[in-house]
Amino acid sequence: MTVKDHLIIFDTTLRDGEQSPGASMTRDEKVRIAKALERMRVDVIEAGFPIASPGDFEAVKAVAAAVKESRVCGLARALDKDLDRAGEALKGANAGRIHTFIATSPIHMEKKLRMSPDQVLEQAVYAVKRARRYTDDVEFSPEDAGRSDLDFLCRVLEAVIDAGASTLNIPDTVGYNIPDQFGSLIANLRERIPNSDKAIFSVHCHNDLGLAVANSLAAVRNGARQVECTINGLGERAGNAALEEIVMTVRTRQDLFECETTLDTTQIMNCSRLVSGITGFAVQPNKAVVGANAFAHESGIHQDGVLKNRETYEIMRAQDVGWSENRMVLGKHSGRNAFRARLQELGIELGSEEELNSTFSRFKDLADKKHEIFDEDLQALVTDTTLDAANERVKLISMQVCSETGETPTANLVLSLDGSERSGTATGGGPVDATFKAIETIVQSDTTLKLYSVNAITSGTDAQGEVTVRLEKGGRIVNGQGADTDILIASAKAYINACNKVMHPAERAHPQTSDV
Numbered sequence: 001m002t003v004k005d006h007l008i009i010f011d012t013t014l015r016d017g018e019q020s021p022g023a024s025m026t027r028d029e030k031v032r033i034a035k036a037l038e039r040m041r042v043d044v045i046e047a048g049f050p051i052a053s054p055g056d057f058e059a060v061k062a063v064a065a066a067v068k069e070s071r072v073c074g075l076a077r078a079l080d081k082d083l084d085r086a087g088e089a090l091k092g093a094n095a096g097r098i099h100t101f102i103a104t105s106p107i108h109m110e111k112k113l114r115m116s117p118d119q120v121l122e123q124a125v126y127a128v129k130r131a132r133r134y135t136d137d138v139e140f141s142p143e144d145a146g147r148s149d150l151d152f153l154c155r156v157l158e159a160v161i162d163a164g165a166s167t168l169n170i171p172d173t174v175g176y177n178i179p180d181q182f183g184s185l186i187a188n189l190r191e192r193i194p195n196s197d198k199a200i201f202s203v204h205c206h207n208d209l210g211l212a213v214a215n216s217l218a219a220v221r222n223g224a225r226q227v228e229c230t231i232n233g234l235g236e237r238a239g240n241a242a243l244e245e246i247v248m249t250v251r252t253r254q255d256l257f258e259c260e261t262t263l264d265t266t267q268i269m270n271c272s273r274l275v276s277g278i279t280g281f282a283v284q285p286n287k288a289v290v291g292a293n294a295f296a297h298e299s300g301i302h303q304d305g306v307l308k309n310r311e312t313y314e315i316m317r318a319q320d321v322g323w324s325e326n327r328m329v330l331g332k333h334s335g336r337n338a339f340r341a342r343l344q345e346l347g348i349e350l351g352s353e354e355e356l357n358s359t360f361s362r363f364k365d366l367a368d369k370k371h372e373i374f375d376e377d378l379q380a381l382v383t384d385t386t387l388d389a390a391n392e393r394v395k396l397i398s399m400q401v402c403s404e405t406g407e408t409p410t411a412n413l414v415l416s417l418d419g420s421e422r423s424g425t426a427t428g429g430g431p432v433d434a435t436f437k438a439i440e441t442i443v444q445s446d447t448t449l450k451l452y453s454v455n456a457i458t459s460g461t462d463a464q465g466e467v468t469v470r471l472e473k474g475g476r477i478v479n480g481q482g483a484d485t486d487i488l489i490a491s492a493k494a495y496i497n498a499c500n501k502v503m504h505p506a507e508r509a510h511p512q513t514s515d516v
């Protein structure tokens, strides 16, 4: 048996994923996702772009402190201030990487950077050397490599290897390439750069033409040994290559790849649900690997085949990506130990005994209202409970909403604001509108509602509704989540959660403009 190479999985959900318009994450949410990625044994976690804002700096710092098994990476332009900030954010990391980049395509150099190719080359080398002051693990990306001149790309990459870059990441920044072309690019670079064996080739593909995964895999078949990807394919514009698709293709088609990953694929569903819940980006039902229909067989001929032999219509096992076989996990007669054990299996860590007790008591309340408690319910419950209580200036105490045919809906809410009880009443176009307006009479967050979405977490009329509310204030975007069997209560919780984030300075979301 031949020993296969290791394919490094570099997850950039917390950096490029966060560049999806609206997918902002707080520091604590980034830490939760990073812990889930670490549990899945992702090799490198790109935690953010430290220069982008004080919040992103703090998030990278917090991830670097919390994660011990995976490498933690911070992005930096080829500028002193970016590199120094990234070095500072990664100080506490067990293993830290600085990822520095500068564009090499004619259009980016001329129109955006307004630099000559020679200046870009010089700046790239300078940046790698400066990054090496902080760590010996430096990754370099020639941004827009997919539209760059091959000879120039070779010159730049050869020079940055000499300057100390150990990973060369080749981005198809605008998703312009097609698989055989991108595969050849990697093969050509490896062949033409004299010192190419001193670095690992990586790829970072965007999905503008729906080819991010195909391009990444073509690159792997041509010698790339790191793939940059995101959970659920989140990312700038049409997104990045989806981690779950890359990992499961390499695993399912072992016959075609000379490398393998060391990921615990059974954690894929947990990560997918966690990212979707936190960002409010629902996963489409027909999404490969993690969509609700990915392992569902609807038509008779397929069902007949699967009953006779699963492999007639399934190329992967659902449980290998974390769809549990026994979907009903707990009920109202379950005890604390079973509850704790199931949370552990789901990769959910509750910090203190107090947190466990309060989540357990919410679980019992839910079990009274809802017969069957599924993994998705537990995940939503934890999202609700782990909202940082110390940072919650606003809390829901009670609410009453009237909605009747022919009448204007009215909502009465009692909230606690900075510890004192306040009530508010409002009417609205619908009961949700009335609820949000009643909250606003008390909180006065001065925000604009950008998105409201409800998703039934599981099937059945007693399912919990998971609500995402996206608010904007002065260019800053925050997402709030709430779950309940009553969708009006879930809506109020989500709105209040978003208000708490807006009102707490430490919970800075991804900025639209620079803070520096």
Ligand SMILES: CC(=O)SCCNC(=O)CCNC(=O)[C@H](O)C(C)(C)COP(=O)(O)OP(=O)(O)OC[C@H]1O[C@@H](n2cnc3c(N)ncnc32)[C@H](O)[C@@H]1OP(=O)(O)O
Binding pocket: 016, 019, 049, 051, 052, 053, 076, 077, 078, 079, 101, 102, 103, 112, 113, 114, 143, 173, 236, 511, 512, 513, 514, 515, 516
């Ligand atoms: C392909 C990618 O995904 S790259 C990552 C993209 N991510 C982000 O942009 C995250 C959020 N961004 C931000 O918060 C801000 O854009 C910041 C903090 C990074 C920079 O903000 P500002 O200093 O206000 O600059 P602004 O964004 O307006 O313009 C970018 C500047 O960086 C320069 N620049 C862009 N890339 C690079 C680079 N790799 N190296 C050096 N300079 C660069 C541009 O030429 C421009 O310079 P100019 O101001 O002299 O014209």
Ligand SMILES: CC(C)C(=O)C(=O)O
Binding pocket: 016, 101, 141, 143, 144, 169, 171, 172, 173, 174, 204, 206
């Ligand atoms: C920073 C680089 C790798 C990037 O995100 C891109 O080119 O898309």
